[in-house]
Amino acid sequence: MEQLKWVVLAIAVVMYALVIAFQKKKVWFTSIAAILVIILGMIFPGGIFSIPEDILALEGSAPAHMYSLVHAFLDIINWNVILIYLGSMIIAALFIYSKVPVKIADAIVSGCKNTGIAMVAILAMTGIISIFVENVATVLVMAPIALALCKKLKIDPTFFMIGLAVMSNLEGTATLVGDPPSMIFASYAGYSFNDFFVHQNTLSIFFIVQTGMLAGCIFFYCFFAKNGKNKIESEGEPVVSWVPLVLLLLMIFGLAGVSFIHTSFEYTSGILVAILGLIGLLWYKFVQKKSADDVRTMVKELDWETIFFLLGIFVVIGGIRETGLLNDFAVFLAGITGGSKLLGFVIILVVSIVISGFVDNVPYIIAMLPVAESMAKTMELKPELFMFALLVGSCLGGNLTPFGASANIVAMGIVKKEGYPMKFSGWLKVGVPFTLITTTAAALLLWVLWS
Known part of the structure; x- marks a missing residue:
């Protein structure tokens, strides 16, 4: 055997x-x-x-x-993660339909003093939305504002679209509902929604990621400052409905509330989000008076590929885990570090960045979480030090290349459709420095808090 x-x-x-x-x-x-x-x-x-x-x-x-x-x-197969992802995708699709994110972004642009601040504000807004909404959906929500602004400034939108993708990837790590890796981490580590903010009386992953976001905003302000300092007025777009925003808030506060309920039932969070998604679909069909074809189209356009991709990955990585291979790998990595806490931290961070720059971070996270935890326990350290390093490195590392995350691929498709095909080297011009700066900033705070 x-x-x-x-x-x-x-x-x-x-x-x-x-x-x-x-x-x-x-x-x-x-x-x-x-x-x-x-x-x-x-x-x-x-x-x-x-x-x-x-x-x-x-x-x-x-x-x-x-x-x-x-x-x-x-x-x-982690059905709780599947249900959360499915429900949140439905709510995200309705959120896009509502035009509320565009309204909020327009208000930010109108209140900015110059174009440099306006561009950074849109990127920051992208990050904030991505805290609670799937990354690809976030890029699709914010892309029209970014493209309109670039047309007014008569500049190539390529780098701005890269900014939308990398900022959404960065902030998607901040909360339980932001991105599948965060959901997977929460399920594995037993983290509640609130644990992403404070865990064991210590600032948690949310604040670590915000350090990276602040560094990213400074980077992009310096990058876009050359585009001029004239004030740009945005053109308002009417909100279709505020109901999807209410559903989004109910999801966020509902998950926070569920975290206070101690139960052996594993699917409470997933069922909550799935029910809210179903309510959203019913609202879309009957209140918005959409046809059955409209509803089917919305459901069909959800990211089913990722759902089925996750199902397969869960089984394969589960098989690897239960055969004991990951424990063997953990012992190997712990041996390489020679018992050095700092070396172990750096190895996990760097390896995660490099691998996630080219490979989907979902299977990597699933495979490596037990490894990071085992390494920490072998070295008698807090498991959060290495598991957070894994989460930060793998999620921010996806910004390294245009193929490191789904949001990156979507951004490339949008600018190509606008007549600006994106080159690999063009992405690296922004992706490499952004990844290094944001990951370094987040890693420094992580080390200070959890080492």
Whole structure:
């Protein structure tokens, strides 16, 4: 059975290689890999997935072989994360439809003294929205304002669109509902919504990320200061409805309230967000008097690819975790550090930045959280030091290249449609310094607070 761990690792390595090489088919590769892992688990009970002794004793019977299938779907797949992501995507789509984000951004632009401040204010607003709304949706919400401003200034919108993407990626890390990696981290570490602000009487990941945001705003002000200092008036756009904003606030405060409820039921947060999303769809259909086709179109345009991608990744990484490979990797990394807390911190941070610059950070987060925690425990440190370093490095590292995050790809598509094809080198001009500056700022505060 020992060799099965290497078979599962080989499946994962091939899966990752194919995902990187053929991004458009990534769901196929993760799904096939997940099916292979489940089949192996069924053929060799106890060889991959953990099975209780009383069921394992029935190895020759159907229950022992079927347990891996049931265990994979009910325990390995994190349905709470799936429900939160699905519900928040629906609310985000309705939020875009409402035009409320555009109204808020217009007010910010009108209140700014010059274009440099206005551009940074829009980027800051992008970050604030991304705290609670999925990153891709945030870029789509703010893109029209950014493009309109660039047209008035008669400048290439490429770098401004890069700014929208990287700022949304940065702030998506700040709260439980901002981005899938944060949801995954919260589920793994047992963090409530409030723990992202204060945990164990210490400032938590929210404030660490805000340090990076302040550094990012300073960087972009210096970058865009050359575009002139004349005041630009924005053109107002009427709000369709305030209801999606109410749903968004209910989601935020509801998740905060649920964090105070101590229960063994694992899906409270996910069901809450999913119900709010369903209410939003019903409001869209009956109050806004949309046709069934309109509702189907909205649902169809949700990011289902990421949902199915997550399902496959959960199974494959779950298989790796339960075979003990991650514990072996943790011991290896802890050995490399030689017991040095600072070296371990830097290794996790740097490796996370580099890998996430080219690979989707969701599977990386799922795979590495147990590694970071095991490393910290092996070295008798607070697990938050390494787990936060992993979260900061992997989420901010996605800003490094145009392929490091979904929001980056969306931003490239928008400017290409506007007639400004984005080059890889053009992204690096902004992405590299932004990533280094923001990650360094966040890492310094993280070290001071949790080391």
